[in-house]
Amino acid sequence: xxxxxxxxxxxxxxxxxxxxxxxxxxxxxxxxxxxxxxxxxxxxxxxxxxxxxxxxxxxxxxxxxxxxxxxxxxxxxxxxxxxxxxxxxxxxxxxxxxxxxxxxxxxxxxxxxxxxxxxxxxxxxxxxxxxxxxxxxxxxxxxxxxxxxxxxxxxxxxxxxxxxxxxxxxxxxxxxxxxxxxxxxxxxxxxxxxxxxxxxxxxxxxxxxxxxxxxxxxxxxxxxxxxxxxxxxxxxxxxxxxxxxxxxxxxxxxxxxxxxxxxxxxxxxxxxxxxxxxxxxxxxxxxxxxxxxxxxxxxxxxxxxxxxxxxxxxxxxxxxxxxxxxxxxxxxxxxxxxxxxxxxxxxxxxxxxxxxxxxxxxxxxxxxxxxxxxxxxxxxxxxxxxxxxx
Numbered sequence: 458x459x460x461x462x463x464x465x466x467x468x469x470x471x472x473x474x475x476x477x478x479x480x481x482x483x484x485x486x487x488x489x490x491x492x493x494x495x496x497x498x499x500x501x502x503x504x505x506x507x508x509x510x511x512x513x514x515x516x517x518x519x520x521x522x523x524x525x526x527x528x529x530x531x532x533x534x535x536x537x538x539x540x541x542x543x544x545x546x547x548x549x550x551x552x553x554x555x556x557x558x559x560x561x562x563x564x565x566x567x568x569x570x571x572x573x574x575x576x577x578x579x580x581x582x583x584x585x586x587x588x589x590x591x592x593x594x595x596x597x598x599x600x601x602x603x604x605x606x607x608x609x610x611x612x613x614x615x616x617x618x619x620x621x622x623x624x625x626x627x628x629x630x631x632x633x634x635x636x637x638x639x640x641x642x643x644x645x646x647x648x649x650x651x652x653x654x655x656x657x658x659x660x661x662x663x664x665x666x667x668x669x670x671x672x673x674x675x676x677x678x679x680x681x682x683x684x685x686x687x688x689x690x691x692x693x694x695x696x697x698x699x700x701x702x703x704x705x706x707x708x709x710x711x712x713x714x715x716x717x718x719x720x721x722x723x724x725x726x727x728x729x730x731x732x733x734x735x736x737x738x739x740x741x742x743x744x745x746x747x748x749x750x751x752x753x754x755x756x757x758x759x760x761x762x763x764x765x766x767x768x769x770x771x772x773x774x775x776x777x778x779x780x781x782x783x784x785x786x787x788x789x790x791x792x793x794x795x796x797x798x799x800x801x802x803x804x805x806x807x808x809x810x811x812x813x814x815x816x817x818x819x820x821x822x823x824x825x826x827x828x829x830x831x832x833x834x835x836x837x838x839x840x841x842x843x844x845x846x847x
Contacts, residue, residue, distance in 0.1 A: 460484040460826030476613065476655030476682045478714045482824050486706070486733035489823040492683075492714055494560040494612040495653025496552060499527045501714060501735040502819055504726065504812045505562060506741050507743060510535045511545075511555040514743050516809070522777075524806070525813035526801055528612070530738045533605050534566030534573070537595070538588050542608040550610030562738070565602045565644075568687075568719070571620040579619065579635065580630040599643040603656070607649055613789050614645035615685065618659045623691040623728045630663035637661045638675045644678050655682025657716060663688060664697050666704035673708035684709045685716040686734070690725070706733045722813055722841060723752060727832050730819050745803030749793040753811065754838040760804070765790040768847045778810035779803075789835035 461483045482489040492499040506521055508529040513521050521529060536542060537576045542703040545554050551561055567584075570577060574586035583598030618637040621630050641658050648656040658676035662668030676684060691700050702717070709715050716736035717729050726737055734812075741781055742752060751772045758772060771781035772789070779805040779817055792800040798826045822831035 460489075460823060462718070474652065475650055475780060476653060477726070478683065478712065480712060481675050484823040484826050484828045485731065487667040487730050487819075487828045488733060488735060489820055490714065491749075492560075492735075493653070494528075494655075496558065496560045496612055497527060499560055499736075500820060502726075502816055502823075503736050504816045505530045505736065506809055506812075507738055507740045508555065508557070509740075510539075510836045511551060513805075513809075515746060515798075515805040516743075518555065520806060521557075521809065522559060522628075522810040525810065525817060529557060529559065529561060531555075531563045531609065531611070532566060532569060533559055533563055533602055533615075534569035534597075534608075536609060537566065537597075537605050538590050538593075538601045542605040546608040546610070550608075552610060552803070555625055560612040562716075563606045563608070563609055563611035563615065564718070564832060565606070565615040565617045566597060567602075567618045568620045571622075580800075581639070583768060584619075585618070585642075589607060595643045599640040600647040603647040612654055613683065614648060614654070614656045616641045616658055616681075618657065618687055621661055621663050621688050622690070623663065623688070623693055627663075627665055627668070630665055630668055632662075632687050634661040634663075634668050634672050638672060641676060642679055657681055657683040657685045657689040657714075659685045659718070660705055661688050662705075664693055666700045669701060669705040670708050673705055677708070677710060683714040683716060683736075685718050689717065689740075690719045690721050691781075695725065695728070698725070699732065702729060702732045702734065723812070724836070726812075726815060727819065727835050728795075728824075742808035743805050746803075746808045747801045749800065749804065751804050751811075752808050752809075753843065755837075755841055755843045756839050758843050760786065760789045760793045760800075762790075764846050770844070770847055772807055773811075773844075776807065776811065776814075780808045780810075781806040827828055 463480045477493045480490045490501040501682045509532045570584050573589045577586035585596050601619040606614040619633050621633040658681040660670045660672045660713035714735045717734045753773045765786040822828040
C-alpha cells in the first residue's frame with residue numbers, strides 16, 4: 458500500500474495560535490504527523506516517557522531527550538499532593554522546575570484518584586478523596602484539575618474524567634461515560650487558551666462500541682485540540698482493546714491528534730498505530746528498567762536469569778544506546794542481583810531508547826507506505842524471542 462502525502466511542508470506555526478496538529482502522510486489508517494506546542498514540535502506517532510512526579514525515574518532530563526523523546530508526561534494527582542501546584546507555579550512552572558526543555562502533557566489525575574486515593578466519594582461536583590501520602594482530604598473537580606494543570610504550565614492539559622472500572626455492565630459504563638462528558642464540558646469552560654497550549658477530551662465507554670461512538674461524538678461537538686482514548690489497558694485482552702479502537706477512532710477528527718492513554722507493550726503500540734493512533738504513554742519501559750527487565754525486538758529479557766551470568770554480549774548487539782554500547786549482560790545481571798542503582802539507570806535508558814527507536818521506525822515506515830510490512834516483520838522478530846544463550 459502506498460502512502461498518501463497530505464502536506465509535505467506544514468506551515469510555520471502561528472505563535473499566537475493554540476496547539477496545532479499537521480497530518481503529513483497517511484498509510485492506511487496510520488498517520489505521520491507533527492504537533493506544534495509552546496515548547497517545541499512532537500513528531501507523531503510518539504511515545505511519551507512517564508515523569509509522574511516531575512521526574513522520569515532513574516534518568517536525567519538530558520538523558521531522556523537523548524533517547525529521542527520530545528514530550529514527557531506529568532501527573533496532576535501526584536503533583537497537587539507534593540510539592541503542590543501553587544508552589545511549582547511560584548518556582549517558574551513544571552518545565553523549569555524539572556529542567557525539561559520539551560513539551561509536557563499532564564494527566565488530569567482521574568486514574569490515580571481511582572487507583573491510589575483512599576475513601577473516595579464521586580459526585581457530580583467531582584471526587585473527594587484522602588491522600589495516599591498523608592491522609593489529607595481533597596476535592597478534585599473538573600475546574601480544579603484544569604487549574605492545577607494551568608499552574609504547572611502543561612502544554613497539553615487533560616480533562617477530568619471518571620476511569621470506568623473493568624469489567625463494567627452497560628448501564629454502569631453508560632452512567633460513568635455520561636458524567637465524564639459533563640465533566641469534559643466543564644473542563645472546556647475552565648480552560649484558559651494560550652499560545653501553543655491545548656486541551657484534550659477523553660473518550661470513555663468501556664469496551665461497548667455504542668458508548669464509545671456516543672462519547673467520541675459528544676466530545677467532537679464540544680471541541681478540543683486533541684482527543685484521548687481512555688479506559689483501556691485496564692485488564693481487557695489485547696484483541697478487545699484493538700476492537701474498541703476500531704469502534705472509536707473512525708469517529709474522531711482526522712485533523713486532530715489521537716492519544717491512547719496508558720499503552721503499552723511494543724506490540725500494543727504497533728497495532729494501535731496501524732489503527733490511526735498518534736500518541737502513547739506507559740510506565741512499562743521505566744518500571745521494567747527498575748525490575749531487571751529489558752525490552753528488545755525479541756520481547757522482554759529478564760536480566761535476573763542465571764543464563765546471563767557469564768554472557769559477555771550486550772542486551773541487543775544492534776542497539777546504539779549507552780547501555781548496549783558499554784555493558785554486558787553479565788554485568789547487568791550482577792548489578793540487578795546486587796540491587797545497585799546503576800541497574801535501574803542502565804536498563805531504563807535502554808528501554809526508553811528502544812521505545813523511541815520503535816516509534817521512529819514506524820514513522821519512517823508510514824512515510825514510505827510500508828507500515829503493514831513493518832508490522833509483519835515486527836511480529837516475526839517478537840515471535841523468535843530473545844537471543845539464544847552465548
